[in-house]
Amino acid sequence: MSNNNEERLVSAYELETEANTDRLAEVSSFVEACLEEAGCGIKTRMQISVAVEEVFVNIASYAYASKSGKAKIKLEIYKAPSEAVITFCDSGKPYDPLAREDPDVSLSAEDRDIGGLGVYIVKKTMDEVSYEYINGQNVLKIKKAFTRTE
């Protein structure tokens, strides 16, 4: 699928913002508006929006510790088949959220610890999630296929 990515690319968007949870509304609006423009239906749009929130909040919480820093979000729309690819970059400390062990989702309410659930939701609801540390940047990429609705 990756051989003819240039021909498949329909549109690309980019947002750079402070890696801070008070920017979440800005990030969510950006992602949802781009996906809507691309004809991505409401269900997949919301699934992607949840995943984007989880990743962004993770970056906002861990990447720069108590200092402030930037997060860059690139959103690409591909066709044949329709797919959204979202790449998050930050220059914070190297941190692979995918390396964390998955939470035990079979535990009872009493024994439940909520930690790690956000990343787990991303892994379970997206088609592909990958992490790399390149040129001093954390690069986390998520992919999700969607059906176009006019």
Add this chain to the structure above:
Amino acid sequence: MTINKEMNGTELRVALNGKLDTTTAPQLEEELKPSLSGVTELVFDFEKLDYISSAGLRVLLSAQKKMSNAGSMKIVNVNEIISEIFEVTGFNEILTVE
């Protein structure tokens, strides 16, 4: 997100409208804190809730833990998107979803 609370005897019905996310979950937590004393039945109405993330799940889990000792809790009118989040996280097993 808007929160609508309605008390009927010892039943508290909480209707949410919008998104239960990292930004709004603390708001729900604050609303519930003083409201749960004396409540034996807590009902969340998600009819107008579009979206839930792990921050929202955290608040539901904490409410569930409180209500397990004090009575019961259930969630009604859950949409397909939220239902899937409950499923993949196993929350459909620990919450009562109708």
